[in-house]
Amino acid sequence: MRSLHAAAGFGILVAAWMILLVAGLVDARYIPWPHEIFLKLLSFLENGPFYRSLANTLFRAFAGFALAAALGVSAGLLLGHSRRLGAVFIAPVDFLRSVPSTSLVPLFLFLFGIGDASKVAVVVFSCTLVNLINSLYGVRSASEVRLMMAAAFGASRWTVLTKIVLPSSLPHVAAGLRTTLSLSLILVVVSEMLVGTGAGIGQMIMDARFTYRISDMYALILALGLVGFALNRGFVMLEGRVLHWAR
Amino acid sequence: MGQTATPSALEISSLTKSYACPDGTTKVVLDDISFSVEPGEFVSIFGPNGCGKTTLLKVVAGLESHDSGRITRGWEVGEDPAAPGVVFQNCAETLLPWSTAAENVAFPLLARGAPRAERLASAKHTVESLGLRFDASQYPYKLSGGQQQSCCIARAMVHTPSFLLLDEPFSALDHEARRRIQKRVLDIWAETRPTVMMVTHDLDEAILLASRFILLEGLPGRIGLDIPVELPYPRGIDLMETPEFYAMRKTILGTIRRDLAT
Numbered sequence: 001m002r003s004l005h006a007a008a009g010f011g012i013l014v015a016a017w018m019i020l021l022v023a024g025l026v027d028a029r030y031i032p033w034p035h036e037i038f039l040k041l042l043s044f045l046e047n048g049p050f051y052r053s054l055a056n057t058l059f060r061a062f063a064g065f066a067l068a069a070a071l072g073v074s075a076g077l078l079l080g081h082s083r084r085l086g087a088v089f090i091a092p093v094d095f096l097r098s099v100p101s102t103s104l105v106p107l108f109l110f111l112f113g114i115g116d117a118s119k120v121a122v123v124v125f126s127c128t129l130v131n132l133i134n135s136l137y138g139v140r141s142a143s144e145v146r147l148m149m150a151a152a153f154g155a156s157r158w159t160v161l162t163k164i165v166l167p168s169s170l171p172h173v174a175a176g177l178r179t180t181l182s183l184s185l186i187l188v189v190v191s192e193m194l195v196g197t198g199a200g201i202g203q204m205i206m207d208a209r210f211t212y213r214i215s216d217m218y219a220l221i222l223a224l225g226l227v228g229f230a231l232n233r234g235f236v237m238l239e240g241r242v243l244h245w246a247r
Numbered sequence: 248m249g250q251t252a253t254p255s256a257l258e259i260s261s262l263t264k265s266y267a268c269p270d271g272t273t274k275v276v277l278d279d280i281s282f283s284v285e286p287g288e289f290v291s292i293f294g295p296n297g298c299g300k301t302t303l304l305k306v307v308a309g310l311e312s313h314d315s316g317r318i319t320r321g322w323e324v325g326e327d328p329a330a331p332g333v334v335f336q337n338c339a340e341t342l343l344p345w346s347t348a349a350e351n352v353a354f355p356l357l358a359r360g361a362p363r364a365e366r367l368a369s370a371k372h373t374v375e376s377l378g379l380r381f382d383a384s385q386y387p388y389k390l391s392g393g394q395q396q397s398c399c400i401a402r403a404m405v406h407t408p409s410f411l412l413l414d415e416p417f418s419a420l421d422h423e424a425r426r427r428i429q430k431r432v433l434d435i436w437a438e439t440r441p442t443v444m445m446v447t448h449d450l451d452e453a454i455l456l457a458s459r460f461i462l463l464e465g466l467p468g469r470i471g472l473d474i475p476v477e478l479p480y481p482r483g484i485d486l487m488e489t490p491e492f493y494a495m496r497k498t499i500l501g502t503i504r505r506d507l508a509t
Contacts, residue, residue, distance in 0.1 A: 149341035152308050154330035155358035163357065167345045245344040245386050 032215045040219035053199040054223070057188055060116055060200070064123025065184040071124070072131025072180075073173055079132065080139025081165070093132060101126035101187060105194050115198065119191040126187060127180035131173070138172025139165055171246040174239050181235055185228050254321070256410055256442040257307065258283040262316035264302055265467075276302050278467035280316070286409070287440040291447055291457035293499075299468030300446040301336050304414050307444065308333055321410060321442075328359055331410035332403030332441075339395040339419070342387040348398050349374075349383035355406040373405045377431045392419045397428060404435065413445040417452065426484055429456060437480060451487055454478075454495050462499060464506055472502045 014034050020026045021033060044050040079086045079093075101122050108125075112118040142165045150160045192202025201220055208216035264277040276299040284290055294300050305311040308331065309324030322329035332355065335341050342351050350357075352373060353366035361369075374383055379401060381394040390398065396419040403411060416432075417425045433456060436443060447453050453460060454476055462472035478491055486492055 143340065145335065145337070145340045146343065148310055149333070149335060150354075150358065152310055152330065152333045152335075153355040153358045154326045154328070155354075156326055159358055163354075164343070167343070170345075245388060247388070 030214060032218060036215045037218040037222055040215045041222055044219055044223065049199065050204070050223075053201050053204050054227070056116075056199050057185075057192065057201040058227070060119045060192075061123065061184040061188040063116070064120045064188065065127060065180055067120070068124045068127030068131055068180055068184070069177060072128040072176065073135045075128070076132040076135025076173075076176075077139055077166070077169065080136035080169070081161070086136065090136075093129060096125075097129040097133065102190050102194070105191055108191075109195065114195055118195060119188055119200075122191045123184045123187045127184055130180050130183065131176040134172045134176030134179075135169060138169030138176075141172060142168040171243055174243055178232070178235050178239065181231055182228055185224070185231070189224060255283040255319070256286045256288070256321045257444070258317070258319040259307070260317045262303075262306065262313055262318065264299070264306060264311070264313045275467035277306070277313070278469050280468070280470060282461065282470065282473060284442055284444065286321075286442050289436060289443040289445070289456060289458045290461060291445045291453035291459070292461050292463055293447055293450060293453040294463035294468065294471075296448060298463050298466060300448075300463055301414055303463070303468070304412050304444065304446050308412050328406075329409065330355075331412050332406065332408035333411075334396075334399050334403045334413045334416040336414040336418075336446075338399035338414075338416075339387070339392060342395060342398060344387055347384050347386055348381060348390060348394075351387060351398055352383065352401040352405050354402055355408075359406065369405050370401070373401045376435065377401055377404070378427055393421055393424050396420060397424070400428065400432070404432075407439060407441075409441050411441050411443045411445075413443065415447055416445065417447075417449075425452075430483070432456070433480070433482065450496065450499065454492060454499075455482060455484075455487060460495075460499065462502060464503065471506055472499060474498070 017031075017034055021028055021031070079089055104125060105118070105122060108118040108121040112121050146164050146168070147160065150164050155163070188200070189202040189205075192200035193206050196203050196206055201224055205217055205220045208214075208220065260281045262277055262280040263275065265273045265275040268274050280303065292300050292303065302311065306313050307318065307320070309320070322331065324330075343354070346354075349367055349370045352370040353361075356366045356369055370383060374381075377397065377400060379394075379397045381390055381397065387395055387398065396416070400413075400416055403413065403416075417429060420428060429452070443457075445453075445456065457476050459475050460472065461470060463469070464471040476495060478486060478489075478495070
């Protein structure tokens with residue numbers, strides 16, 4: 001029933017698109033017919049360069065995502081646990097979080113060159129901070145009554161940390177990871193567009209634009225949308241299974 | 248040890264406790280409370296809502312500080328294997344949602360560093376000896392309110408503590424489960440003789456279970472009555488229909504009425 005509703009949602013989206021085209025409200029040169037885009041995507045799926053680009057883009061996104069998860073979650077747990085470290089670093093972290101990481105692309109180009117590293121760096125910069133903030137508040141979200149219960153039964157600080165504080169933080173940590181999973185794909189594609197060397201979906205979109213292959217462009221956007229959608233769905237399913245107790 | 252008099256399980260003298268209110272005033276919740284509990288006693292603390300029963304229990308557990316007076320406990324507050332077993336008010340909120348009912352029951356053993364197999368075996372044993380009817384491999388969110396409370400009762404007893412602090416431990420149970428589990432708790436008490444301090448606002452329960460009855464009343468809370476419950480054990484529900492039970496009830500209610508009138 002739920003997938004039926006979702007299918008209806010997509011149907012309405014495509015129908016609205018086609019009505020705009022039929023009514024002549026949009027120019028088919030800039031916004032092609034849905035089936036054209038779909039067929040183009042199928043033709044992409046038959047050739048190697050597309051897969052190589054997709055693999056490159058996903059590799060950069062995942063590398064950034066994983067590094068940011070390791071750095072951000074551990075730093076967040078530490079800053080959340082230590083009131084003093086938290087008090088010292090929250091303001092700078094908030095400041096850095098407010099800096100759009102794409103504005104740092106030139107800096108990362110100087111630092112890491114035009115290869116994968118600078119694109120991964122853009123992802124790591126933003127996603128680390130998102131994970132840090134979520135994990136920090138996660139650690140501090142442990143319920144007072146549960147901490148009191150543990151104290152009453154004479155639990156050690158270590159037991160309280162590992163059996164109460166850390167599990168309590170997991171739903172928040174997961175929320176950070178879910179956000180950065182989407183964010184990492186977005187940032188990689190944008191940096192590929194800005195830096196544009198080596199194969200990548202962002203690069204392919206720019207190439208299509210410059211050579212005026214409009215339906216190629218949309219097919220690539222559609223491919224990115226589908227990948228992002230699948231990743232998010234997969235993560236939500238995994239989260240629901242692992243953190244079933246968090247509702 | 249030996250021939251010398253056994254020390255009290257708990258000694259409270261001239262205990263006073265107040266809270267700071269947001270408007271700057273202070274509210275005294277416990278005023279000049281003194282009593283001592285001998286090992287193996289089952290003391291019920293009865294009183295209306297808001298008379299400081301829960302606060303008293305938390306102060307005894309070492310979870311809240313007090314302003315003046317002295318408390319001597321038979322255990323150390325903090326990491327002490329002799330720490331009491333506690334059933335908290337609103338106990339469902341104290342369960343760990345990420346652990347199964349069995350692991351929740353076994354938490355006091357986890358705190359004492361017992362290995363997993365031993366923890367689960369003890370949890371199973373405690374759940375069975377209390378006659379609890381739920382699947383211990385389930386997570387708390389799958390249990391009913393009554394089952395969650397049963398889980399808390401089992402958790403308080405899993406490490407066979409020599410002191411039990413119970414805050415309205417049977418409040419979420421239906422009539423049948425309440426009588427059944429009360430009976431099991433009494434059986435276990437008769438067998439291993441822990442000292443029990445139970446807060447309740449159910450008068451029948453307070454008399455039916457306890458060997459000593461303390462009435463806490465007023466604001467700030469003071470001791471209005473402190474009397475032994477001289478009814479024979481083992482006690483069953485039919486005890487509530489005896490003249491002795493009625494007499495006890497009458498004494499207590501008379502005291503409450505007199506104190507309300509003054």
